[in-house]
Amino acid sequence: MSTLHEFATWEPILQVLRSVRTATLGALDGHVAGRIGTHSYSVPMSSGSMFTMHGQASGAVDGQPESEAVQRVRSALAEAEVDGVSFVARMSPDGPASLVLLDFGPAVEAEVTGPLPGALVLVEGAVPEPWRRLPAPMPSAKPSPAADPAALESFLRECLPDAAGATEGELAEAEARLGVSLPDELKALYRVTQARWEDWDDDYESVMRLAGILGCHLVTLDELYIADIASRRSPWRSAAMEAEAFDTGSGTAVQGLVGSPGWIVFGDVDGDRMVVDLTPGPGGYIGQVIVLRREESIGATPIADSLTELVFPGRGRRGRRRRVGEEVPAVAHVHSCGPGSIEAAAHPALEVLSIGLWEGEPLSLAPVADLPRLRSLRAHPGTLADPVEISRLDGLEFLELCPQDWRALLDADAVPRSLLAAAIEVRNDVDPLSVVDLTDEILARWDRPRITRTTLEGNLGPVP
Template sequence: MSTLHEFTTWEPLLHVLRSAHSATPGALGGHVAGRIGTHAYSMPMPWGTMFTMHGQAPDAADRRPEFDAVQRVRRALAQADTDGVSFVAGMSPDGPAVLHLLDFGPAVEAEVSGPLPGALLLVEGAVPEPWRRLPDPVPGAKLSPAADPAALESFLRERLPDAVGATEAELAEAEARLGVAMPDELKALYRVTRARWEDWNDDYESAMRVANVVGCQLLPLDELYIADAASRWSQWRFAAMEAEAVDTRSDTAVQGLVSSPGWIVFGHWDGDRLAVDLTPGPGGHSGQVIVLTREESIGAGLIADSLTQLVLPGRRRRNPRGRADDAPSAVAHVNSGSLRSVEAAAHPALEVLSIGLWEGEPFSLEPVVDLPRLRTLRAEPGTLADPLEISRLTGLEFLELCPQDWRVLLDADAVPRSLLAAGIQVRNDVDPLPVVDLANEILARWDRPLVTRTTLEGSLDPVA
């Protein structure tokens, strides 16, 4: 049985928090809130919000009680087989304490760095539109003139004479698992080395010699995979704001996508993944080598027209071509430092509208009501003249508003039914409990699992 919902599990952490805030009894509106996860935790402390990753202890010795208290909760999380829990605590110097534990459940994305709920997943399994896009067909796509499987294989055998290559049966097995035919260059590479650690006798230097010859750290043949949407997961509230890279120009070498059934990942370097691209853009070549960087969850860059060009000496690397400078942006930011009206943001290709800090008159959404591709709206508090205009945006997938604007929509039963996910825009220092109540009201409209709250009451030793 897990001890997660026992007051004694949390008692040391409550002592730490009460001691830290004893000089400011009214801190954070009378509550202290945070989140404890298996890999990170965050909670407000006098020196700022404490946030540590990967279970590492704070450096200062006098913060050992804090870390020990967190570890006590983490052990309970492991017992409960859950990744994390948010908490809201009210404590008195005289001893009484009330602790609310929030389990976000499967319909809410947790915010790693805070106690508030993240995006509300209104439709099970739904992902933002860019994550659903498939590559456009390019029937005229051809191999690069630089592609030469025979020359590639000959070069690799000369440089890696002791390598253990894959058999034809192993190559066929890899193709069956991937569900796509491997290009001849990729098969030539793995005929020379199948890149298994056991073939290198678990010797790191041997592996790096292969990496230096090939130009990247190779995945073993049986670990090749397709760069699908799941392999580039991103939280909804960030993914819903993406659009720019999806806009593929007519002369672009790499299609601006999140994923493709024709992207075969075969290697990596410094966290970036290399893939052979079988679904190039109109200006590219079938079998070109692209990079999926760790900094981005959408789009890819071109680094070589072929594996031969990547590996052989004197290779020439190319840079990806981006969106034309005069093309309208699919993402528009309206605020004091950017576009200064919704009218200026409106055009048929607009997908994402973000209305930020603004001190002037609030905006009407009338200019974007009939836009065919608008799918995301985010608006800061006080920026909308009439939140009910949102009901006319019938193609919205993601909507992020402050609680006051959500209240207007909910009371009028005017929340767009097209939504796949939603966000509640609040500061990190607000009381999470009213935010959770609002989140549950939204989730209930879609008959989704609610955030559950467990209240624990106990007593701490009085402050001396």
């Protein structure tokens, strides 16, 4: 057993939490829950902050009791080689304290922003449908008529006369490493410069000149990589609610993908990735330039028909083409503040349905029962007239409900067996351990590993 499972490790943080709870409520009652990780924590600190991505509460400074208490637990995490741990504590003003540590295990994703379980992965290795989507073949796709590798290379050599370019052998090595043939324009670019800092001989001016020409910082030939599905990870809970409609009969320039074996990342702009696209949509060109934005986990934005057009704006023979015709939303949000309804959302293209706050009569899911592509459903507490109707959604792979609706499904043995993942929507007043019990019950239906609980007992002494 590591020090992570010793009461003494947790005693300082429990003292701080007990002090906060006594000061704010006047007395201790109920539980205190939180999560401490190697890079973030979520606990009710005296500064009033519940969460920080970088490990320090707003207003807290090194040397404060809460900072030192959190760091003590983090040291134990490092010793145990654990990324984080959730906890539920119950403390008495007289001193006795009980602490339950929760190890979510391989079947439950941790929530960075809180102590409760995140998504439950019911099938080992399962990922949401967009993360399984491969590029559709486009046999008629061609490079842009504006693409001109020779002109591109000539212009870049004029701008960067002293740059060190790649040899044909080095280009071939890059192709072998990536498993894809580099388009002629990209080869032309790297024949002029490999973008290695050691080759610039501290010529910062040329580095910035190249960035200005391309509109991004060029990655080196050795760092060139494929923006495949694995390069765009996202937690199940958010990824399941993503959708990008893609109709091969439309004028879509970029396929609605998470990643593609034909997306070659060649540049970076403040975390956004510049990509040469070899698997375009029906309205795109082979070798077009697209941007994968860091705040998005699916799809891409076309910005140029070719690298030539990127360098020579206006040389392309058309404007950016996104989609033509009417676009049918693949995601529907139904709530009291919007004009939508389940009936209006019931279209064969619907993939994701999210039901938010609803002030009217509870809603029936009958209008979406037979939709062929509906795969994700999230319903706010009290919005469903009959949760058991969910059993009619044969293709559902992700489901997020409140504990009461999950209880109704479980008691009726109506949980869809098609599910790959699930989540429990909870409010702040819910006992975390009751959520853990419900989580384990759902996991048991799929024979998945349960959450491990470790209970520590100790005495904090009376409140001063």
